[in-house]
Amino acid sequence: MNYQFQFDAVFAAWPLLLKGTWITVQLSLTATVLGLVVAVLGAWGKTSGPAWLRVLIQAYIELIRNTPFLVQLFFFFFALPVFGLRWSPYQAALTAMVVNLGAYATEIIRAGIESIPKGQIEAGRALNLKGWEIFRFVILKPALKAIYPALTSQFILLMLTSAVVSVISADDLTSVAATLQSQTFRSFEIYIVVTAIYLGLALAFSALFKLVHRQFLNYPDKR
């Protein structure tokens, strides 16, 4: 092996890499917030909605969980414009991520809701709380605490999966890597650096989530 590693060209492009990193984080955070809204609605519909709605939500979950993210992305980016929808790669990527996370998170939140003992809900009723108050304070809050670890690891998984949106050039970190590669031909060095950035992001977010858990969710909920 007589290959000369040259990282100079990669590090010289640090503003681009920083921007790509920011877009990856931004995409993941936005998709998670929107996806959680979808998921809370989905979980509510699946646990207390009418039968037809439950079937519909179940179909959505199964469809998303049993097809690859890449194919979902292609579907949103290439197939939906057939119906006259015009959107940028960024918007298509974000939508695909929201729809993807929504399906996984619906199942996670539903499991959390079902872990709440019946007696707790009855206690809420006995205190004359309204239906939405019971859902918000008696069911959702303790359920979110129970599923916090699963949700946070789903977020990190989504952030890593989002590397795939580079195939439609959505300006994320991996897209930046692809651009740099075509300019400098230092593909191996670039991908080593970018992979290390993703690893750093994953470790940093995982540490941050642990900190949040210790600070805000570490209250006793069982006697």
Place this chain on the structure above:
Amino acid sequence: MRTFGWPEFLFIVEAAKWTLALSAIAFVGGVVLGLLVALARTAEHRGAQFAATGFIQVFQGTPLLLQLFLIFFGFPVLGLDINPWVAAGIALTLNTAAFLAEIWRGCIQAVPGGQREASLALNLSYVDRMRFVILPQAFKIALPPTVGYLVQVIKGTSLAAIIGFAEVTRAGQIINNATFQPLHVFTTVAAVYFVICWPLSLLAARMEKRRAAALAR
């Protein structure tokens, strides 16, 4: 210009055999390597634990796509020829091994400690202890999540399309470029994955339910 018809449909469906072949390679390779990593992760040897934790951390903490790129672009740098088949096979095997190892670590640790102590009291060697006492019990716990993870492996093979490996997703791209009928094409592609993955998901859920029922007794 071609339109999306029966031959185009068949072209995509037939590419499923390459998706299945790649999934099989990744899964078998991942099972073998994953078992070694899981054993190292649960071993008493500090160095082995450290190495296994590092392996799992790196492969779970970085995107599968970039693992694929690193192998595909990295091997030529090391002076080794590589084609998409080998690159996809290696990347998916390593990735699968990391995730299965982490799943199985939990399963091995879920076997009650008394079992290990009893086998130590019987003076069983490490190999005998694992072979006859710990792993058979861990296997029962591990089966449902392992089947569930197989679905992830199959979906993961779609990324091989990006380095030009002609499986279902790549076949879809090729047909899409020829017909410009993305709605037909990608619905077909999604349907192929769904037909393969859904039964496995259902099977995993059923096994999980059965196991939960058996434990509740």
